[in-house]
Amino acid sequence: MALRNNVTGTPNLTSKLISAGDKVSNITSILLTNTHASDAVVVDLFIDSNTLGTFYIIKNVTLPHGTSIVLDNNLKFDNSTNGFDLYIKVGSSSSTLDVLIKNN
Numbered sequence: 001m002a003l004r005n006n007v008t009g010t011p012n013l014t015s016k017l018i019s020a021g022d023k024v025s026n027i028t029s030i031l032l033t034n035t036h037a038s039d040a041v042v043v044d045l046f047i048d049s050n051t052l053g054t055f056y057i058i059k060n061v062t063l064p065h066g067t068s069i070v071l072d073n074n075l076k077f078d079n080s081t082n083g084f085d086l087y088i089k090v091g092s093s094s095s096t097l098d099v100l101i102k103n104n
Contacts, residue, residue, distance in 0.1 A: 003101040006035075009093040017099060018079060018086040020049070024103050025079040029072040031100040032088075034063040042091030047077050047084035055084075063097070 003024065007015050018024050034041045045057040063069060077084050088099060 003099075003103070005088075005099040005101075007088055007090060007095075007097050007099055009090045009095040013091070013093065013095075014087055014089040016085055016087055017101065020079060020083050020085050021081040022079055024086075024101070025076055025083070026104045027075040027077075027101060028104060029070055029100075029102045030057075030075065031068060031070050031098075031102075032063065033068040033098045033100075034065055035096045035098055036065060036094070038065055039092070039094065040064045041095040041097055043097070044087075044089040045071070046087055046089070048087055049082075049084045051082075052084070060091075 005017055032043060041063050043061050043063060044059050046054055048054045
């Protein structure tokens with residue numbers, strides 16, 4: 001199964017990709033692709049729980065125009081109802097990127 005998201009900086013810089021309770025905990029990879037016509041995008045990817053806090057997977061990573069990054073090492077986290085949400089944050093309101101999340 002794959003989850004696809006088109007992320008833009010407008011109207012919010014932070015977007016929820018997966019909500020707690022979605023039971024998407026066996027993630028095998030996350031592909032982030034900068035789709036902006038000319039600019040680099042700065043990206044944070046993190047999990048957050050109201051009771052346990054925020055934990056960054058990547059922070060302040062710059063993806064130049066037309067590049068991608070694949071995250072495929074140890075991406076499992078508790079996504080049960082009492083677990084974590086997965087968020088992405090971009091550094092600018094003009095940022096655009098595609099996110100492809102693969103899970104088993």
